[in-house]
Amino acid sequence: MKVIVIGGIAGGASFATRFRRLNEQNEILILERGEHISIASCALPYYLGGVITDRNALIERTPAILKQNNNIDVRVRHEVTAIDPARHRLSVKNLDSGEQYEETYDKLVLSTGARPVLPPISGIETATNAFTLRSLTDGDRIKNYIQTEAPQQVTILGAGAAGVELAENFRQLGLSVTLVDQADKVMQPYDIELADFLEKELEKNGVDVKLGVTIQLVADSGRELHLSDGSVLNTDMLVVVTGVTPNSEIAKNAGLQLWADGHIIVNNQFATSAPDIYAIGDVIETTSRITGLPIPSLLSSAANRQGHLLADILNGEPLHYPGFVGVSAVKVFNLTASMVGYSEQTLQAAGITNYASVFITPFDHAYFYPNAKRLNIKLIYEPDTGKILGGQFVGENGVDKRSGELSAAIAGGLTIDELPGIELPYSPPYSAPRDPLNMAGYVGINQRQQANQTVKYDDLTETERCDGTFLDIRETGKTASGTIDSDLAIPLTELRDRLTEIPTGHTVYILYRKGLGPYNASRILAGNGYDVKIVTE
Amino acid sequence: MKVIVIGGIAGGASFATRFRRLNEQNEILILERGEHISIASCALPYYLGGVITDRNALIERTPAILKQNNNIDVRVRHEVTAIDPARHRLSVKNLDSGEQYEETYDKLVLSTGARPVLPPISGIETATNAFTLRSLTDGDRIKNYIQTEAPQQVTILGAGAAGVELAENFRQLGLSVTLVDQADKVMQPYDIELADFLEKELEKNGVDVKLGVTIQLVADSGRELHLSDGSVLNTDMLVVVTGVTPNSEIAKNAGLQLWADGHIIVNNQFATSAPDIYAIGDVIETTSRITGLPIPSLLSSAANRQGHLLADILNGEPLHYPGFVGVSAVKVFNLTASMVGYSEQTLQAAGITNYASVFITPFDHAYFYPNAKRLNIKLIYEPDTGKILGGQFVGENGVDKRSGELSAAIAGGLTIDELPGIELPYSPPYSAPRDPLNMAGYVGINQRQQANQTVKYDDLTETERCDGTFLDIRETGKTASGTIDSDLAIPLTELRDRLTEIPTGHTVYILYRKGLGPYNASRILAGNGYDVKIVTE
Known part of the structure; x- marks a missing residue:
């Protein structure tokens, strides 16, 4: 044959x-x-940055x-x-x-x-300093340009994985880097809560991030970029990584x-x-x-x-492809971002609206062992079945570990209810007795059990909003992050002792930000006879 | 209630x-x-070492x-x-x-x-410098003894996880450390191939590891330890972590x-x-x-x-415990060891003999990205069904990631045949396009398909040993690690070109050490009409 x-x-x-x-x-x-x-x-950005020599x-x-x-x-x-x-x-x-x-x-x-797509920007085809990055030949061209022309200012169009990796590597070379994307966030498939951390990390490391703008005109052989917000960027080099x-x-x-x-x-x-x-x-x-x-x-x-x-x-084996999950990881300076399956954004793009999410920020390993850092985990699941639809992870350490574990769980058909049952390696340098992925499962289970007790603020009637008590249960001194005003603030740790302060006869709406707090508060109030709901924005 | x-x-x-x-x-x-x-x-060793203050x-x-x-x-x-x-x-x-x-x-x-078990050693009960380590109170006692008595030499009896962690932490304090165990390897449940790395790491970091010996007598209020090999250890402190x-x-x-x-x-x-x-x-x-x-x-x-x-x-939920897998991780200086489920040792102890194993040593992430290190993976499975029985992992980086992923796979009931299908996060700093865990699966599949082509040397008859050609396919310059003598050495990369050197008419036995080489060689020989078997020790 x-x-x-x-x-x-x-x-x-x-x-x-x-x-x-x-x-x-x-x-x-x-x-x-x-x-x-x-x-x-995938190694080309690191070759350009001199990390791989x-x-x-x-x-x-x-x-x-x-x-x-x-x-x-x-x-x-x-x-x-x-x-x-x-x-x-x-x-x-x-x-x-x-x-x-x-x-x-x-x-x-x-x-x-x-192959890369060059967006239809006037002047880009004739720019002598504009590149795409796909093949080793592309990489050789960029490396050669940097060595012979010594650009000081580079503009990257496209803030996806390749753009973000290039930004880090060009900074590694000491270049001034501007990252431009028409979207309102970096790392497109990630949801905004996670992408925000990545944008801040880029900025913290000297990358000028310009979001929500496009390049409308490339002039002066590529040295002048006219943006959709009316500004003009001078650049020595332009790398376009907008899609394929x-x-x-x-x-x-x-x-x-x-x-x-x-x-x-x-x-x-x-x-x-x-x-x-x-x-x-x-x-x-x-x-x-x-x-x-x-x-x-x-x-x-x-x-x-x-x-x-x-x-x-x-060769004759009766095998078939089980389908594509989509599991990726991207290093963004000191952070790692990793994604498994769908985000809210990609679910919505696929027309899927029947989902719920967990967002938690536990430490990547035992909080008392040195260098523990917050790990941001967003897990998306189908509320009626508990089926896991996707996960997004951003943090300094242990990020790809949790996404790999989640992917293995998805391959085995585990639901969010089964995540707490996965035994994960514990010792203080590596995790906690309940690993962050277990915790995400516990929160998901609680949410599912409480599903009929969670409401969206927009779904409340005017009467419900007037009659209800909106309760903020964060500890004193925590800064506000939500936009719903509270009627009453009682820290969770004082809730049992201050029940008499909460009006009876109408629903208590616990403001949801993140974590287990609202769930625990709802258990306390429900257990004491209150009609209670967790309200999300 | x-x-x-x-x-x-x-x-x-x-x-x-x-x-x-x-x-x-x-x-x-x-x-x-x-x-x-x-x-x-689990944090007590790190508290004693001053890592947790x-x-x-x-x-x-x-x-x-x-x-x-x-x-x-x-x-x-x-x-x-x-x-x-x-x-x-x-x-x-x-x-x-x-x-x-x-x-x-x-x-x-x-x-x-x-609770800890004190082994029945004469004199240990009255030693004033002997401790166990289980509770915080135990930890306080040891910490206090170190601060007030300033021991220079500490002996740890028991080279399990706690003993090994203590050894590292006492070295961290600058103490001379002797680690004693009656077994012939450290980290008891681990198989010897993996335990060897850990023993060497301990020795490299100044721990005096004494295996295969017991303490027979504790004399001089605990300052003199008489060992079963006839030697006498002088020690300022003795910590017993032999079991519970x-x-x-x-x-x-x-x-x-x-x-x-x-x-x-x-x-x-x-x-x-x-x-x-x-x-x-x-x-x-x-x-x-x-x-x-x-x-x-x-x-x-x-x-x-x-x-x-x-x-x-x-609370009335109709739930049940799915059973215990056993997933652990231990830091051993610059190495991490992690184990999931059974080792050969624990399988044998449980009377289970129907198993096969994969041992591979891929890089923990892309070999061309800085700081890639070998990851030692041993996976044990049931040969007839492909069911995963356990995994052992030792290396510098990415160790607990792979054990966590394997545990998630076991929780989902995946077989070794399904490991390659798990999508794992790839980018050069984190992995390779085929993650080490995927590779372990591929090797396992190959082994299963080749199962009737693999024989143990001890199972060969005298005639088979005489007639067959024992072929070493390692590249030139590799040092020998097995004990079976070869009749012929042809590096795998030259095999197709040198087929005429191999006698026909009798079985070719490819010597197995590790990795995919023997499998690839068997494919080449079988494809060229040879009767071929992979021979293991």
Whole structure:
């Protein structure tokens, strides 16, 4: 059997090496139009920042190694210009020699990935100091520009993971960094409570963060950026990391079915609509393991996993892809942000409104052991079933640990009710007897049991607002963070002793900010005969 | 309803506070014979080492706080001397005043814990410099002795978690430390491959580790320790942390059913054999969530979880304890050791022989990002089903992350085949596109698929040994670590090109050390028509 793989960066190389291990006889050919295969793309920001100094380290496998170790033919700078699914033939162009030729295949694997999108800004195409960052070749260009032109001021357009990582690494080089995004927060899929911490961390480390603005015009060969707020930014360099689009043109031209956004449609064994053609990685849309909805899986870790699995499937194993969760981590100076599954933002974008959330800020390890820091955890779940929809984690330490644990819990189908039952490694340097993830579960359980006792302020009638007692139970000296005015303030620790101060006969509304306090207060009041509800904004 | 809790350290305090939150009306009384409740016992070594300086931080809750915040009565220095299950009555003694009185209960919760066992060594009872370490009072005594007597040389008997933590902390104080254990390795439940790293780390940091010896005689008021190997140790201080025994005497005297080792027998709702009497924590034996066998749950995290769950159960929730996994972490100077479930040692002790293991040593995060270190992972599973039986992890970074993830996977009932499918947070500072835990799963899957191709050297006949070709596939320059002699050495990377060197007609035995190499070599040879087996020692 002859198998051709188009694209050798992440999923393609994983597929090919696994497929070779499963079978010595098959002929395997990788066609890659770029200069390299098997690149650690996620490492590029750190290479630019000088954190990773060895360029060779970014190249996980060379064509020579794949030939030597795996008996796989690799042709870089060879572009597939057309696929003929009926005849099982490809048209290939050698980009260096210009030579064109045909190849036949028994099975074809599309791992063509995605490419950066340049936003339609007047002047950006002709700017001599503007770059995108996707391939090692892109990275080489930026590194070379920095070394030869010695820019002092760099502007990054796009405050997603790549933009934020670049900001940190350019600061590492001593550059002045401006980070621009049209959204009103950094790290787009994160909800505002978490993104706020990241924005502050960027600013604390000298990054000028400009949100809610776009670049409308690039002038002076890229040295002048005219923003939508009327201001003008002078910059020595512009890096655009605003998003990617799937490299699915050859698939489309060959008649394969695509989603409206250009991703290739595959089934749960990565088969496309054409016989003997499979696709993996950034170019496909798969289904969410959590909601079952279509979702792109734009992570190199997902591409690797899919490539490995497809090799088993093409080798005859009756396996299928369980779907994509989406688990990521980003270092933002001294903070780590990590996300699993959905945020409120992505749920809303998917049209899902039936969810509730837990937000807690426990210490990452025992508070009495040195260097304990607050860990911000937001967990989102389905209130009627307790199904976990996603988690967001921001803090200095132990962040990726909790997101990894949550992802394992989701893979096992655990509900939020089952989180407290997960035994997690405890010793004072590492955690508390009840790990933060256990605590998030306990709070979720309490919320679910109290679900009919929680109301949104906006859902209260005018009468309810007038008659009810709005109770603030924070300890004295805590600063206010909510916007609902309270009628009465009694610290939780004094509540039992001061019950007589609370009017009877009407509902007591406990103002919810975060944590277990409102829940504990509601238990005390309900246990003493009050009609009590927790009110959220 | 009146509920009495005997013992307020870990599970008892957790039970009481949760039970109060569930119901305001019940009367809750904690009787604790020691001086404190709610102590962070696991922090004691760090308090002694000066890492934790605030003694108050070790006391998570005082009786006054429990009264104030939770309306719970706590009486410390009150010992329960007898239980009368039929009459629902307790005999209580005030240890300070000597007063004796009776209490009645509707429900009784035994959270009496365990106490250190002093081994029967002649002279140890009268040594003035010998200590155990369990309670805060014990910790105070040791701290006081160090401050007033300024010992230079300390001997620790027992190289389990507490002994190892104490060794690190006493070194932190600049003391000379000798660690003695009768076993032939440190950190008893860990298998030797992992324990070896820990022993070396202790020695590297100046701890004199003496294994396979016992103390036979304590002389000169504790200043002279006569060891079983004939040597004599001079010491200024001796701390014995060799093990604990359950405080189940009052339960036994009241007629409750105990296991042979003295732990109280409970069902999966913590009910003992006596009506309205429940027990949690170190004093009970529960069942393993992995094997279903009886197992003590000697971790404060387990006691806390059990206390919380029992409160829900006594409040009428139809819940049950899913069983104990056993997840722990220990800091050993610059290393972390963490364990989940069973080791080979504990499996063998439980009479279980149907298991296989994976041992891999990947980097904890992307090898090209600074400070990547080897993480040692041993995973044990059931070969026929792929069920995960346990994991052991030793390394500098990311150790507790992987054990936590594995524990979550076990809680969700995932098999080793499903480990690669868990999406784990990747970015170069945190992991690789295939996380070490994913890799362990891949290796396990390969092993299972190859199960009939793996043989133990001892199981080979003399003829098989003579006829077969024993092939060493390590790269040139790697030092030997096994004891089976090879007939032929061909590095894996040269294997395809040098196939003609390998005799045909008889089985090729690939020597197994670790990792994926032998598997890959077997795939190449099998794919080229060889009868091939991987041979283990």
